[in-house]
Amino acid sequence: MRKVFAFLMISLLVVVGLSWSVYATPEDYYKATGKKIEKFHEAPMLAELVKQGKLPPVEERLPKEPLVVVPEESVGQYGGTWRRVWKGPSDRWGIPRINQASLVFWDKNGEKFVPGLAKGWDILEDGKVYVFHLREGTKWSDGHPYTSEDILFWIEDILGNDDLTPAKPAWYRLLDRVEAPDPYTVKFIFKQPYALFLLQVANRGFTGAPKHFLKQFHPKYTPMEEIEKKMVPGVHNTWVDLFDDKSDFLESLDLPVLTPWKPVTDPTDQFYILERNPYF
Known part of the structure; x- marks a missing residue:
């Protein structure tokens, strides 16, 4: 059918x-x-x-x-x-x-970038530093605040974790570090000027991940014995299997979204x- x-x-x-x-x-x-x-x-x-x-x-x-x-x-x-x-x-x-959802979108003609979850951005040092200004009060679908911590969590604990992301995207390999000076500011600092970064953001979203929900399945934040209690025998062989299931936007009905x-x-x-x- x-x-x-x-x-x-x-x-x-x-x-x-x-x-x-x-x-x-x-x-x-x-x-x-x-x-x-x-x-x-x-x-x-x-x-x-x-x-x-x-x-x-x-x-x-x-x-x-x-x-x-x-x-x-x-x-x-x-x-x-x-x-x-x-x-x-x-x-x-x-x-x-x-x-x-996305920090930045294309406009209707696909000619320029327009605000999304970020109300604005600054490009500094000839394209080496990108600063995004998030909207204060934005919330995940469960009502929890969306902040720069969610982007840091995604960069450092998901993309930066070799078990979860063994193959890194090309733009990530050019990244030096990400900083969050406050809950509504995120700075992407590259090793060299990267003129195509906004294109990557608009095409891929770059919203981060709901740290308040996913950290319960990540050994950096939750003891492994607690994580193992949430694993389903025959379905989850490792904590990575569990994390992948819980972070899947298609199948995880509990996953908060933007x-x-x-x-x-x-x-x-x-x-x-x-x-x-x-x-x-």
Whole structure:
């Protein structure tokens, strides 16, 4: 039987149209248009969860300075189910094409970079140092704060761990170190000028990983005897097997995400269903 990929429409703002304008913050939007954003709206199903006390108000779920996207034509209507052909787990890389978060994105024409999870960035020392300024108040799908620690964890404890990542990406081999001066600032420092780094960021996301969740499966943060209690005999032969399972965006239903949609069913089921991330 053909499998169907069912999405539930989720954004706090649904945009219709082929082109749009992007502003890094509401203040930038005000400076450009003279219009102030004084109230935020949300999908009716999320508003109902707020009424039930199951979610904080939308103002508490958004970053302090959220990204502003102005549609070319009009704001879309909430509701409905998006059904898409789904070929099963082997189709895993089809998901990020329509369900992605990133520090930096391409603009609608693919000509320049625009803000994402980072509200801005600085390129210093002729392209040797890249400084990203994260949005204060951004949260993972479980409501936990997203900070520079999540990017450091990904760089140092996942990519930098030879058991988890024996083959390093090319850009990582050019990296000297990553620093986090504060919770909302991340500095990538390369051994030499690296002019293509923003292209790598926009293409690959570079969001980091949810340290608060994954550290319970990493021996640097959790005693091995505790990790072994979470391993399933016949499935996990090493802690790496367990960590890989728990960090898999496709199969780990407990994994917090930053993307618009979050999986709620197993990818081998007849219908693979993703629901709204209320903190997107």
